[in-house]
Amino acid sequence: MKVKKIDKDEKHDLEFKQNWRDEYLKWICAFANTHGGSLYIGVKDNGEICGVKDYRKLSEDIPNKILQAMGLICEVNLLDEGGKKYFRIDVEKYPFPVSYHGKYYKRSGSTTQEVVDNELDKMILAVQGRTWDSVPVPHVDVADLDNDSIKLFKKMALDHNRLDSKALDVSTDVLLRNLRLFENDYLTRAAVMCFHPDPEKWVMCAYIKIGFFADNDADIIYQDEVHGSLVMQVEKTMDLIYTKYMKALISYDGIHRKETFFFPKEAFRELLLNAVIHRDYTRPTPIQIRVYAHKIRIWNIGKMPVDVPVEKLFKPHSSEPRNPNIANVFFKAGYVESWGRGYKNITDVCKLRKAKLPIPEENSGGLVVECPPSRQYLDAERKQGKIIPYEDAVNPTVNPTVNPTVKLSKNQKDILVKITENSKITLTELAGLLGLNRSTIADNTLKLQRLGVLKRVGSDKTGYWEVIF
Missing domain, CATH: 3.30.950.30 (Schlafen, AAA domain)
Known part of the structure; x- marks a missing residue:
């Protein structure tokens, strides 16, 4: 039966x-x-x-x-x-x-x-049919908002043809009311988050944390925090990432200077905007960006909508912005094209730049996206004699030079050359080949590991060295 x-x-x-x-x-x-x-x-x-x-x-x-x-x-x-x-x-x-x-x-x-x-x-x-960012905030006035943030919004909105000059040539009060950033006579959380110089007065940890890490995650080399209005946070973060944290490889096409980053700037901007717009601001945890020599990871707190699991992000899907009023400000400013198209834009940019697609996954109550290096970048490193990932090294360089993000001494470079030739070489053998004391070799290999350039796999007797980049 x-x-x-x-x-x-x-x-x-x-x-x-x-x-x-x-x-x-x-x-x-x-x-x-x-x-x-x-x-x-x-x-x-x-x-x-x-x-x-x-x-x-x-x-x-x-x-x-x-x-x-x-x-x-x-x-x-x-x-x-x-x-x-x-x-x-x-x-x-x-x-x-x-x-x-x-x-x-x-x-x-x-x-x-x-x-x-x-x-x-x-x-x-x-x-009640409301969202977190629509709630009014008492004891804050239009005069308390950041004029530079308002000016930047107007410029972006005009440049991207989202608002015309007639709509922008009004008082800040009228502009914000037209953007639905008032609840009766109170500014909403969206207004405070997007335009106040210190939204952390009302929302804990409403900032972005950036750090440059060794590849073993154990050591942080340097770090920054980006505070201020959300509009300014996006601009400042992009500037920091692509000037201080992610160094470009420089080449020339004739007399024209060419910069190559390991992940396209336009694609990362989309990921940053997604994090800012969709973050759960009720949770006291900042957006976190970890930068490494050959990858970058961005994480924001907030679970994915039930109807839009991670595996659907690269496919056409409806948009459910957690903070639709904040999203509308960034849309009107021209930062985002339309809701639900962010990952389509990322795909188009990566295809154009011959870059690998970022890898999103749910992690620790939020969304983490890892951006791998493009083949174009790795090829450019090879041509310039930069240190490259050991697993990508078909013909390891015999004279590695300094990666733009890490400064190495002559002894450290010489150690890496020998290790790329023989991954099982011992400290004593390195000392003999390089004419240095064993303690000097030990000290420099430890520094290389802390920088994330070198990794020891296995025990001292039976293990081997791995050049990370």
Whole structure:
């Protein structure tokens, strides 16, 4: 006899349970607080219909318990499949927060979770049809905003034809009202974040942290913090990354100077804008950018929308900006073309520049994107005799020179030459070949490891050296 199944998988709006338990009222509460959904009783996790025995009693008990516990009226449908009775409880999304025994629940993927603290605040805003950045902020006036940020916005908006001169030739008060950055007579969080010189007065850790790391992640060589309005943070961060942190390889096409970065500037700008616009500002964690000799990683706190998992980012998808009012400011300024097209633009730029696509993944409650070096950059390094990743070295250079981001002494360069020739060379053998004391060799190999240029794999006796870049 063929087993009857429901040909659907459990997800954010669908749940299967074999028997009824009162604790499943939490699932109904979660559906009401999220997107609505259906709870099946008498169905196994794999969708197989097993039925319930006490269906007559449950037909009365379930609706009454839902009403008494949460004040909700849900459709409780008794279904029959080959004599097996089972229920489908259909729950609508409610326009107000629903609690069960004084606690609030929501759906996250195919799980039910209790909502507390900042998440509860966000849920209350969501059911009211509002977002975090639309909330008014007392005790701040238009006069408190940063004039340079306002001027930059106007220039960008005009240059990109997002707003004409007539729309921009107005007072700051009128401009912000036209951008929907007022709630009655109060500036909103979006206005404060985008244009106030110190948004951290209201929002903890609303800044960007940048660090240059050795490839082993153990040592940070130098670092910066970028504060100020979000508009200015984007500009300052891009300038820092592409002048101080990511050094260009210089070449000449005739008399024309050519700069080659290991990751395209236009593509990284899109990633930075995504981080700024989609960051969860209720969490006290700054945007973090880790720069290495041959890669850059950018991380922002905030989970991906259920309907837009990481694997869909490079495909056409709808946009669900966590902060739509902040997103609108950057759209009107011409920083972003249209919502949902960021990764399409990144793909186009990387294809044009012959660069590798960035690699996004969910990590530590947020999104981290790693940007690898382009083949064009690595080829340019080879031509200029720069140190290159050991695994990419088909014919290792016999005379490596200083990478633009790391300063090496003559002894350190000589050590790397010998190690590229023989990865299992010992400190004693290096000392003999280079005419140096063993302690000098040991001291310099340690410094190279701290710089992220050199890595020791395995034990001192049986291991080997690996040149990182």
